Structures are given as C-alpha cells and as structure tokens.
Amino acid sequence: MYGSNKAVTDDTDRTEFRKTEKKYKLYYDQNSKRKKQPKQVDLSEVLDFKSFLDSYHQNGELPPEIVVVDCRFDRPVFGLESRPGFYFIPGALSVDEQCRWIRESLMSFPQPPNRTNHNAIYGPISDLFIAAKERKVLVEDENMPASSDSASNGCVGNGDTCRWSFCEEDSVLLRGKSCKPVSASVLLRKLRWSTLGLQFDWSKRNYNVSLPHNKIPDGLCQLAKKLAAPAMPVGEEFHPEAAIVNYFASGDTLGGHLDDMEADWSKPIVSMSLGCKAIFLLGGKSREDPPLAMFLRSGDVVLMAGEARECFHGVPRIFSDKENAEITALELHFCDENDILEYIRTSRININIRQVF
Ligand SMILES: O=C(O)CCC(=O)C(=O)O
Ligand SMILES: [Fe+2]
Numbered sequence: 509m510y511g512s513n514k515a516v517t518d519d520t521d522r523t524e525f526r527k528t529e530k531k532y533k534l535y536y537d538q539n540s541k542r543k544k545q546p547k548q549v550d551l552s553e554v555l556d557f558k559s560f561l562d563s564y565h566q567n568g569e570l571p572p573e574i575v576v577v578d579c580r581f582d583r584p585v586f587g588l589e590s591r592p593g594f595y596f597i598p599g600a601l602s603v604d605e606q607c608r609w610i611r612e613s614l615m616s617f618p619q620p621p622n623r624t625n626h627n628a629i630y631g632p633i634s635d636l637f638i639a640a641k642e643r644k645v646l647v648e649d650e651n652m653p654a655s656s657d658s659a660s661n662g663c664v665g666n667g668d669t670c671r672w673s674f675c676e677e678d679s680v681l682l683r684g685k686s687c688k689p690v691s692a693s694v695l696l697r698k699l700r701w702s703t704l705g706l707q708f709d710w711s712k713r714n715y716n717v718s719l720p721h722n723k724i725p726d727g728l729c730q731l732a733k734k735l736a737a738p739a740m741p742v743g744e745e746f747h748p749e750a751a752i753v754n755y756f757a758s759g760d761t762l763g764g765h766l767d768d769m770e771a772d773w774s775k776p777i778v779s780m781s782l783g784c785k786a787i788f789l790l791g792g793k794s795r796e797d798p799p800l801a802m803f804l805r806s807g808d809v810v811l812m813a814g815e816a817r818e819c820f821h822g823v824p825r826i827f828s829d830k831e832n833a834e835i836t837a838l839e840l841h842f843c844d845e846n847d848i849l850e851y852i853r854t855s856r857i858n859i860n861i862r863q864v865f
Contacts, residue, residue, distance in 0.1 A: 523795035525764040529824040532787045532801060534759050546829065554787060555802035557586055557598040578738035585738045588800070591790060593776075593816030595739050596802070600809035601780060603837045605731075610782050610838070612725070613857045614848065617753050618702040621720040625700045625710075630672045636699065639692035641847045644674040646690045696851070699755045704728075706750040706864050714769050715750060715864055724748045724861065732778045732861040739776035739813040746775060749864040756786070756856040758828035764795060764820045767812075771865050776813035779860040782806050783852045784826050784833040791820035805834050828854040 521527040532554075535547040555574075563569050564584060570576070577595060578585035586596045601609070618624045620632035627633075630646065639646075649671055680689045701710075707719040724732070729748045736746035754762060767777055781804040788810070791799035799820070804810070812821070827833050835852060842849040 524798045525789065525791045525795040525820055525822070528789055528791075528799050528801065529761070529764065529822065532789075532824040533761060534825055549825075553801060555800060557596050557802065557808070558805060560586060561598045580738060588790075591800075591816055591819060593739070593812065593814035594790060594819070595776075595811035595813075597735070597738075597809040597811075598805070599807045600735060601782075601807040603807070603841055606782050606807050606838060607841045609728075609780065609859060610852055610857060611848065612728075613702075613753050613755070613782065613859065614696075614851065616725075617704055617859075618699060621707075621722060622702050622704055623707050623719070624702040626695060626698075633672070633695070635674070636692060636696055637847070639674040640696040642692075643677060644692045645677050645680055646672050646692060646695060647675050647680050648672055648687045650687065697757060700760070701755065702753045704751040704753065705748065708750060708752060708769070724751055728859070728861065735780075735809050736776050736778050736811065736861075739811040741774050744775075746778075747863045748778075748861045751859055751861040754858040754860070756784075756823065756826045756858070758784075758826055758854050760826060762823040764789065764791060764799075764822040766818065766820060767860075767862070768817075769864075770862050772863065773817040774814055775863040776811040777817070777860050777862050779810040779812070779858060781808045781810075782857040782859070783838070784828050784835060784854070784856040786823050786827070786856050787825040789820075789822050789824060790816075793818045793820075795820055806838060823858075826856045 521530055532549060537545045537547045557574075560570055560574050561584070564576070570586075573589050575587045575589055576584045577587035581597065581600065583597065583599065586598070588594055588596075614637045618636055619634055624633070626636075633646070674692060675689070677689070677691075705721060705724040706715045706717060707721050708714070709716040709719075723729070728751065732748040732751075733746050740746055756762070770777075783806055785806070786804045788802050788804045789799040790802065791797050797820075804823075812819070833853070838852055839849060842852065
C-alpha cells in the first residue's frame with residue numbers, strides 16, 4: 509500500500525486511479541539549476557474545502573457538486589453529490605487539539621503494546637521520540653539469542669528478551685560493537701505507522717485480536733464519537749475499537765486502496781489530518797473510475813461511511829515546502845518544542861479510527 513517516489517515503474521498509468529496518482533506525485537525537476545526543486549504540478553482541479561467554507565460563510569454559495577449535509581458542529585459538514593457517505597469537515601480540530609494529537613502520535617501512540625512498522629525488524633521499541641531527542645542509537649546485544657518470532661522478540665523497555673536497546677552513541681563506539689548502530693532519529697523519520705486498540709496485521713491485512721493491546725485512549729475515543737455522529741445511522745453510537753496512525757514524510761504516498769476488514773461498513777472511518785497539507789484522492793468503486801482530488805489540511809476531518817467505504821482512496825502527495833504546507837499556526841504553537849517543530853515541518857500525520865465489529 510505504501511510507496512515512495514523512488515518506486516516509479518512503467519505500469520504507473522494502468523488505471524485511471526494510477527494516472528491521477530502519477531499526476532500529483534512528487535517528482536523533482538531534472539532541469540532545475542537549484543538542486544532538488546519539486547516539479548510544478550497543475551493544482552487547478554484539486555477541490556479546496558477551505559475556500560468552499562470561506563465562500564459559504566461569505567455569501568452562502570457553493571460549487572454545484574458540494575452540499576452541506578450537517579450543521580451540528582459550529583461549522584458545516586460538507587458532502588459530495590456524486591459520493592454519498594463521504595463527509596468533509598474543514599478545520600474540525602482547533603490548533604490546540606491538533607497539537608495534542610501530534611504530540612500523542614509521536615510520544616505515546618508508538619509505545620508498546622501498540623505495534624509499528626519497526627516491530628518486524630527490532631521487536632517492540634519504547635520511547636523512540638525521547639531517544640531521538642537525546643540522539644541515542646539502537647544497538648543489538650550480540651549475547652542475546654535472536655528470537656524466531658520478531659513479534660515477540662527482544663525489546664527496549666519490557667524487560668523480557670531485550671535484544672535491541674538504546675544507548676549513547678559514544679558508549680557504543682567505546683564498546684566497539686561489531687554490528688552497526690541505528691540512530692533513533694533515523695528510526696523516527698522511518699516511522700510509517702502505529703496501530704492503536706485492536707492491532708491490525710499488515711501481512712495478513714486483518715485484525716489480530718490475539719495480539720496484546722490497550723483500548724483506544726479515552727480522549728481520542730470521545731473525540732471520534734463526536735466527529736463520527738454526522739455519518740452514523742440514526743439512533744446508533746460509534747464504538748472506536750482500532751486506529752491506524754500514518755506518518756508521512758515528503759515524497760511518501762499512500763497508494764489507492766479500500767479499508768474492507770471491518771465488519772459493518774455502515775459505520776464510518778473517522779480520519780484526522782495533522783501537519784503538512786496533502787492531496788487526497790477519492791475514487792469510485794473501480795480503479796478505472798477517475799478519482800476526485802482534494803486538499804487535506806491540518807485539522808481537517810474526513811468521514812467515510814456506507815457507499816463511500818467502497819470507494820478507492822489514497823494520498824499521492826504531501827507538501828512540505830513553506831508556501832504549500834500551511835502549518836504556520838502549528839509552528840507558532842511548537843516554537844518551544846524544537847524536536848516536534850522540526851518533525852512536523854516536513855511531515856504529515858493521519859489518525860484514522862474504526863469500529864471493527
Ligand atoms: O492519510 C489519509 O488521509 C488516509 C489514510 C487511509 O486511507 C488509511 O490509513 O486507510
Ligand atoms: Fe484508507
């Protein structure tokens with residue numbers, strides 16, 4: 509599902525969805541005199557719900573395809589005429605809320621027993637963000653036997669069979685370890701996902717209820733319930749049971765996919781955007797349907813329920829340049845937290861919350 513801009517192959521425009529992904533993906537201008545200039549892309553067809561909101565507030569006008577489907581918050585919830593079950597709440601999260609969930613996404617959501625993409629190689633890792641801040645490195649203890657099961661093997665912090673641990677870089681040099689240490693800041697940059705609540709098993713693409721897990725944190729659970737309300741069947745309440753946190757760096761993409769491992773598709777996926785602006789593609793039920801492109805900014809919330817859950821979707825582009833990222837408010841809030849500031853300047857985080865059963 510994940511890709512990077514290195515993986516450009518000949519079959520990129522096999523389907524309409526692929527064609528559009530390719531159109532918006534980050535490419536670098538080969539002819540540019542300055543190194544690594546992003547190639548210009550025509551953004552005129554990208555739906556901009558922030559400008560729809562501005563125009564709606566100013567004169568009540570909206571483009572023909574855009575409808576107001578709910579007004580229960582202090583702002584309208586928009587829908588698309590052609591995509592029933594798709595909801596867009598521009599600026600649903602205050603800057604304070606955005607900062608809270610960015611902080612949690614970096615410091616507490618990747619903590620065991622939640623799993624991350626690093627589990628498969630290193631086992632559970634605790635306190636990655638702090639280790640990166642303290643410029644620590646992850647080293648393998650050569651005296652410890654390697655476990656055959658990477659899901660339950662050595663870890664930093666749980667006191668079992670710890671095969672990998674964070675150390676000061678200098679101490680590793682002094683000890684003359686033969687294996688190469690991995691810097692915590694590199695691991696933080698390479699963090700692509702963490703899973704909360706019921707753990708999603710990416711290799712089998714389903715939920716593995718036998719894996720140890722904590723409940724979705726209370727604050728996130730309450731927020732998801734509130735945000736899900738406009739998309740819920742009448743008289744029913746949303747039960748957040750699992751969440752996937754996606755971490756994107758510049759050039760990272762999320763390929764077109766369906767989220768089809770939840771039992772009841774009448775329940776929405778609640779999807780919150782944090783950090784750098786992105787382009788989201790909402791296709792149809794076939795990859796051959798041309799997708800709609802729209803901007804997702806920090807604080808925007810998308811709900812996908814019912815028919816919209818059958819629609820292919822993905823994220824072909826993150827904007828990490830100053831002009832397009834649109835994170836000035838976050839930068840001001842994090843001005844005293846340099847490590848978060850540095851991270852979020854070039855990153856996007858998406859938290860999507862699901863009812864599994
Ligand atoms: O990053 C996003 O906005 C979408 C994430 C998504 O579709 C997913 O994790 O299934
Ligand atoms: Fe998805």
